[in-house]
Amino acid sequence: MRSKRPPFPTASKSRKPVPPKRGGKPSTSTPTVTIDALSHEVRGIARVQGKTLFVDNALPGETVKVRYLANRAKFDEAVATEILESAPERQSPPCPHFELCGGCALQHMQPQAQIAAKEKILLDQLQRFADARPDEVLPPLTSDTFGYRRKARIGVRFGREKGRRGQLLFGFREKRSNDLTDIQQCPVMPAEFSGQIPQLRQLLEDCDEARHISHIEVAMGEDAIALVVRHLQPLPESDLARLLDFVRERSWHLYLQADETAQKVFPEDGAERLHYQLPEFDLTLQFHPQDFVQVNFDINRQMVHRAVELLDVQPDERVLDLFCGLGNFTLPLAKRAKEVIGVEGATELTARARENAELNRIENVRFQGADLTADFATSPWARGGFDKVLLDPPRTGALELVRNIARFNPKCIVYVSCNPATLARDTAELIQRGYRLTKAGVMDMFPHTTHVESIALFERG
Known part of the structure; x- marks a missing residue:
């Protein structure tokens, strides 16, 4: 053509x-x-x-x-x-902001081609850095490619020209630039938020001191939408009243952040939590709008199911969940295991995980804060060993960690990765320590972006 x-x-x-x-x-x-x-x-x-x-x-x-x-x-x-x-x-990019906006890079590519390309990247990286190919390539986990993103940070800039108010810029960073793309919509975000972007922009236009607002974080649970407004100077009462009127009309939550901590100002119920559910495991997980959670709830549910299925946890087994966050994998695993230990470096997430265990009345789980780059094999919580291990590290991977894990000699390890290069590097390390890469596959956690999410199963050779 x-x-x-x-x-x-x-x-x-x-x-x-x-x-x-x-x-x-x-x-x-x-x-x-x-x-x-x-x-x-x-x-x-x-x-x-x-x-x-x-x-x-x-x-x-x-x-x-x-x-x-x-x-x-x-x-x-x-x-x-x-x-x-x-x-x-x-395909024709569905978003009118695609050419400039840095939020999505692949809208010109049909979704099935995107996921095929990401699967090839995963397999190529495993072959290149670990000289390995899984015995079985798992079917990709996919879902709707629009309306999936439940969290985002949107920049706000209010220019001034010759002493007069200039144009409001409200959006994500441009490709290869720190400049903002001025957006009127965002198709990858749920319609209940994307459809309100013009009204939110108008609200900021009407504010007296919008120039003090640097960005707005959006977090959506299954119960509500929360706005976290980051402001560099105190906002006048007139602007605060406008913000409150806006969220009150929509039954949204409003947080103000002047420093590192965001404070909830509406509704005045004291509960600084949103929630999402894992129906398969009869679990409700609460989170603060600024907590790390998987932004794609549908893929997250599929991912948790697959991780639990791959580990095949038995009622008499002890499981270790590393980089456990607020319990996204830990609590479902506890429904199957004798005991699960969740370990996380971020203390605020460890506290949130304990809250979620209590909320769901799960007692066979313990959460521990620890530096996961250090040798923890002799730590009190690690005594007794583990039958199976799940790890979900950041993009930097878990090289030192997999060396420590091998000392426990677990039967199998499930590795959830957001970077195929570091997964491949750590795969080589696990193979050297007697593990075999039996299964691996990709998950379309971030459609229309270049992020490659994957999951791999390693079994003791």
């Missing part, structure tokens, strides 16, 4: 090109290139005069015209401006 028009809006001519790190200006040429493959950042890869070119908004098999963004020593970066021959996987 041939097209003379770009499949997305062209950037504003006033935008400055991204300067290269090594000096000099990006090339002003607009060559035609053929995209050969996708990178591990899900960008198109082409070759121009023998040099690698990474191309945003381009898919394998396409012929595109590009605009250079940066010239570097070993590779260049560009964006496709015209699609001459399009791939079957291409």
